[in-house]
Amino acid sequence: MSTVESGWYLEKNDQWPGYSVGLKIEKVLFEGKSEFQEILVFKSTTFGNVLVLDGCIQCTERDEHCYQEMISHLPINCHPDPKQVLVVGGGDGGVVREVLKYPGIERVTLCEIDQKVIEVCKEYLPSMAGSLSDPRCHVNIGDGIQYMKEHKDSFDIIITDAPDPIGAAKGLYELDYYRCLKAALKPNGIICSQGENLWLDLHVADQLLSSCRSLFPSIGYAFAGIPTYASGQIGFVMASSRPGLDFTKPLRMLSDDELDKMDMKFYNSSIHTASFVLPQFAKKVLFPASNGNSETQKNFQADV
Structure with missing residues (x-):
């Protein structure tokens, strides 16, 4: 290794x-x-x-904002009025920091199984982990799957900040995990999960979308460049119980002034839309023409 x-x-x-x-x-x-x-x-x-x-x-301190901003702001800006957000994993606090930038969010629950990660990040990555002290953030040390089973129909948005599918994390990439996600969502809720990368893990991304396709009427896949992740790129799997949801069109168009006030370094409304445009080799695997459940992303890519 x-x-x-x-x-x-x-x-x-x-x-x-x-x-x-x-x-x-x-x-x-x-x-x-x-x-x-x-x-x-x-x-x-x-x-x-x-x-x-x-x-x-x-x-890393230099490029973490790319991942944290995209995995957070993509789902938030596709939901009309998110108030309750669950973050599974993410003990570094970066996703919580981004979610809390929206005053309408009433509560962010972080489910992190490893208390030591939180402690270490508070000391060495305070620009991220400092968000965990916000009064709107509630930290639950324990298994995120068990937490979701105990809190059904509870969340507008669930973000899975998962490591790679190695060891114990493999369970976060399986169909049963996505069944738990669906059960924990409120009606018309949205999930966004770390979706690996297109160059080295296309088969994993395809597996994740297949799981979502079997459970949700609306799915999507976005990606962004980040230098220190494998292949310099990372993907995001999105799904919703709301039929016909077009993930490519954010409901909030953030101005430059708003982005500056939110201290945004990567995400903007144009990148939101562009991130769903896939290279042809990936589009053919993830959204084949015969797949009727992916019409939103297929039609968008056909028009650009």
Whole structure:
């Protein structure tokens, strides 16, 4: 798996043979093991502090806003009036920070199984984890699946900030997990999940969309570029119990002034729409012409 060689952190993963992501280490800040996983934080020479879990880079101070903003603002801006939001995973606090930028949000519940991740991030990634002290944020240390089973019909939006499908995280990519998501949503609710990347994990993205297609009338897949994730890109799987929902068209068109006040660094309304335009090789797999359940994204891509 991942190694440190000549002062460089090299993320190596059996999922992606012959490929690695590397960052030069200036200083190791924390190294330890929780009940659930190995945790590493180091200061890199060009990307700030870096969080690594079980050998996989989770976020860096330089580019974390891309992932956090997209996985949060895509679903929020497709819902007319979100008030109750559940975040599964995401102990670094980045998604919570973004969700709380909307004053209409009444409560954000974070379900993080690993208390140690939260503690480490509060110390070494305070620009993200500081959001967990907000009075509208409620932290639940425990299994997100069990929490959803105990809170059915409760959330307008559920965001799954999942690591890669390795070890215990594999369950977050299975059909049963998406059944739990659906049961925990309020009517017309929206889910948004980390959807891997198109270059190296297209089969995983296809599996996730297949699960959503079997449960929800509206689905979509967006992606964005982020330098420190495998292949420099990450995807987002979206689904809703509301029929005919067009994820490509945000209900809120944010002005430049609004974006500045929200301290937005990546997301804007134009990127929202453009992120659903897939390269042809991915479109053919994820939204084949014969698939009647993906008309929204198919028709949009045919028109651009």
